[in-house]
Amino acid sequence: MKLLQSILRVLCGTTLLFAGMLGGNRDLAPAQAPGVPAQSFVLDAHKLFFQGQGTEAMASYRMALRRDPENLDAWINGAVLLCDLGEPDTAVLWYRRALTLRPDDPKLRTALGELLLRRHRLGLAAVEIDRVLALQPAEHYAWVARGQIAREAGRKDDAIAAFEKAVALAPQLTIAHYWLAKARESAGQLEPALKAYDQAVIGDSYFTRARQDFALALARAGYASEAADQAARLIDIAPNSEVYQGLYRSLVxxxxxxxxxxRAGRAKGWTPPLKLPPEENFPLRTIPPVGRVPMLRIGIGTNSMGRSAAWRGVRFSATSRFTVYDKVSGRRLAYGAPEETWEIRAGRGRPARLELLNPAGQRVGRGTRSLKIQPRSETGESTFLKEPPPWNRGLERRLKGEIELTLLEGGIKVVNVVDLESYTHGVLSAELPVTSPMEALKAQAVLARTHALYISGIGKRHVKDGYTLCDDQHCQVYRGVAAETGRSRSVVDATRGRVVTYHGAVANVLYSADCGGHSQSASEITGWGDLPYFKGVPDVEPGTALPDSPWALRQWLREIPAAYCGASAHTHPSHFRWTRVVSAEELGKRLDQGLAIGKLKGIVPLRRASSGHLNAVLVRGSKGQRTVTSEIRIRSLFGVGSQRSSLFIVDTKWDAAGRPENFVFYGGGWGHGVGFCQSGATGRAIEGQSYGAILKAYYHGIEIGHLRY
Incomplete structure (x- = not known):
């Protein structure tokens, strides 16, 4: 009798627990017609998840479970979404219920073990992770979790052994190398720790937490110069960071x-394992501009917003004879011979004027506020410019075409007047490695030409600056003659005059480094508008499964699926998939500065594009909550320096008191992910696609037009 009573108590408890898991949000789940199957509610919930309606999605998952308590999809995806919504303890119950339906699923049990670890329930986490490794000894995330459990429990040797197993199974997983470095360092194994840090920052050069800890460990080991170098790289990533600037000054x-x-045995950085074809296979000179080739005005030495930097002065020499004119009056100031070094500087008199100095340093002319250097040859000759000492900050270029110099407050503005084809030569290998497959390079050359024409003729973004395009990522990276090789010249000449058109007009061709496996539609991004050819497309082989649910997206970003834009001899692994650890303190300060939310309490992903890219994120803080919808702000606010893209999921790690301690980001791609994917183009070219087919894969309905010149 007592046994029967005990069984009844257990059954009643199980029923109450099940009812409790389904009980929330009843007002959001109205009664439905009896004939509607449970899976319909699950599919509706998936759609609501991508639309950023998490509460409504949970109501739909609960409705599915009322229809079918054994619906595994509802339990698994509901657990993932509950974590996003800040209900991790309820998520634990949902994962446990899912495991009653599929007890031998190693990824599902790993998810439960990781969540228990993040909730600081180490004993329960260890039980689940041990079961995973008994089921699947090659589950690398389980080894990472085992290492973290051992590290937090003070078992240093066990932690090191587990992390070493993880990096052996998944050498591309940067957080495994990072945690191995931390474990070795805490065990006093400083030299082995440095090797693990090395691998972490080689695996992802933008992993700032790893690079900062690496710099400090190098300093402790006595490698002061290398430590300062690592701090300098941090400043390159986040120039405005006071923390990194202070660290750099201290280490210097x-x-x-x-x-x-x-240090002996320093790891070498990632380099494509390719050799360029011999230069003699390609022409050494480009086709000279003939006919009505459009002319462009390029701002030289511009900043991240495309504004002109003030050169403190300009020293120059040319490969041909040249003439210097006063641009305003047209008056000729001087002739110059090939390879002579001349200088232009701001004069001291009033009104301010530019002065021209000959190779002997003698002033030979004073112009107005603007001078022009004009080569006396149109056969591809160039002019070399650089700042004179003591001001030289590394500003130097070798450029074709004419050079205009105009007085600015604090210095001189430099503008290169150059034809479209010569400009394309100066862009191609600056935007895509010249070692890339030929058809990918041809596609990039067509885009460079098209983008320049669109910005200068339709966008007109730099009209007030006195030029049509800048020379950095705000428009396109233009490096002039330095970007040219025989291979790149061959590519540009082979696509001469080719541009992307839509209904007969030059198209607005956006592109990014890596879409992460699926480009996103511009219409899904706040403020980006909607053009017919900016539709998101899969960057995978036809028939490949794509993430359409919370669980599928999580697995897709934590693993390395097959995709054209995946890691290859041409694409660094971290351009396609990346992981980061950011402390709650560090991220909290950044978010408070940008959003005034006070102490960071949580991050809730909201709306996503069909590609998985985040288009809205809710940030909760002690002073309230704010929603971020700008694509560029999502990338910049949630990473120190920046996250590579908005295609990411985020896991919160809490301390024993339940406060956020760390945030772990699992992401994919690099850049905004709209339009042409450079890594994907490389993969498509490897598979034998032509440059025309590649361009049409990313821009729906376009044609390849031909400028007749």
Whole structure:
């Protein structure tokens, strides 16, 4: 009798627990017709998840489970969504219920173990992770979790062994290398720790937490100069970071007094394992501009917003004879011979004027506020410019065409007047490695030409600056003659005059480094408008499954699916998939500065594009909550320096008191992900697609037009 009573109590408890898991949000789940199947509610919930309606999605998952308590999809996806919504303890119950239906699923049990670990329930987490590894010894995320459990429990040797197993199974997983470095360092194994840090930052050069810890570990080991170098790279990533600037100053001071110590066995950075074809296979000179080739005005030495930098002065030489004119009056100031070094500087008199100095340093002319250097040959000759000492900050270019110099407040504005084809030569290998397959390079050349024409003729974004395009990522990266090789010249000449058109007009061709496996539609991004050819497309083989649910998206970003834009000899692995650890303190300060939310309490992903890219994120803080909908702000606010893209999921790690301690980001791609995918173009070219087919794969309904010149 007592046994029967005990069984009844257990059954009643199980029923109450099940009812509790389904009980929330009843007002959002109205009664439906009896004939509607449970899976219909599941599919509706998936759609609501991507639309950013998490509460409504949970109501739909609960309705599915009222129809069918054994619906595995509802339990699994509901658990993922509950974590996003900030209900991790309820998510634990949902994962446990899912595991009663599929107890031998290693990924599902790993998800439960990781969540228990993130909730600081180490004993329960260890039980689940041990079961995973008994089922599937090659589950690398389970080894990472085992290492973290051991590390937090103070078992240093066990932690090191687990992380070493993880990096052996998944050498591309940067957080495994990072946690291995931390475990070795805490065990006093400083030299082995440095090797693991090395692998973490080689695996992802933008993993700032790893690079900062690496710099500090190098300093402790006595490698002062290398430590300062790592701090300098942090400043390159986040120039405005006071923390990184302070770290750099401190390490530079230490490097000045410390004995120079060089570390043996330093890992080499990632390089494409390719050799360029011999230069003699390609022409050494390009086709000279003939006929009505459009002319462009390029701002040289511009900043991230495309504004002109003030050159402190300009030293120049040319490969041909040249003439210097006063641009306003047209008056000729001087002739110059090939390879002579001349200088233009701001004069000291009033009104301010530009002065021309000959190779002997003698002033030979004073112009107005603007001068022009004009080569006396149109056969591809160039002019070399650089800032003179003591001001030289690395500003230097070798450029074809004419050079205009105009006085600015604090210096001189430099503009290169160049024809469209010569400009394309100066862009191609600056935007896509010249080692890339030929058809990918041809597609990029067509885009460079098209983008320049669109910005200068339709966008007109730099009219007030006195030029049509800038020379950096705000428009396109233009490096002039330095970007040219025989291979790149061959590509540009082979596509001469080719542009992307839509209904007969030059198209607005956006592109990014890596879409992460699926480009996103511009219409899904706040403020981007809607053009017919900016539709998101899969960057995978036809028939490949794509993520359409919370669980599928999570697995897709944590693993390495097959895709044209995936890692290859041409594409760095971290351009396609990346992982980051950011401390709650560091991220909280950044978000408070940008959003005034006070102390960070949580991050809730909201609306996503069909590609998985985040288009809205809710940030909760002690002073309230804010929603971020700008694509560029999502990327910039949630990473120190920046996240590579808005295609990411985020896991919260809490401390023993339930406060956020770390945030772990699992992401894909690099850039906004709209339009042409450079890594994907490379993969498509490897598979034998032509440059025309590649362009049409990313821009729906376009044609390849031909400028007749």
């Amino acid at each position: 001071r230490g490097a000045k007094t410390a004995p120079r110590k060089v």
